[in-house]
Amino acid sequence: MGVTKLLRKAQKNKSRAHNRLDRIKELMRKPEVKNVDIEAIKAEFAAGDKPESKSAAAPKVEMVEKETPAPKVEKTETATESKEATTTEADKAESAE
Numbered sequence: 001m002g003v004t005k006l007l008r009k010a011q012k013n014k015s016r017a018h019n020r021l022d023r024i025k026e027l028m029r030k031p032e033v034k035n036v037d038i039e040a041i042k043a044e045f046a047a048g049d050k051p052e053s054k055s056a057a058a059p060k061v062e063m064v065e066k067e068t069p070a071p072k073v074e075k076t077e078t079a080t081e082s083k084e085a086t087t088t089e090a091d092k093a094e095s096a097e
Helices: 007-028 038-047 079-096
Strands: 032-034 062-064
């Protein structure tokens, strides 16, 4: 009795697992917090009164995500540039003789 592989089911199971891991990684990622005004936060706690709106009295916090640097792309020689380079080198050699 032969065994049948369920290829679509196997692919679906793999993709579910992969998507689940991606969701977990996204939830675990924390942005880097910079430029927090500590003195303003201390003053807010010392005052003890609640601000009317969040945006008016909230301390300024900038959230910056770390970016990966873009890969450097080197310029490659085109066919015409390489032809010109070889002809000029050949011309220089002939003129030197």
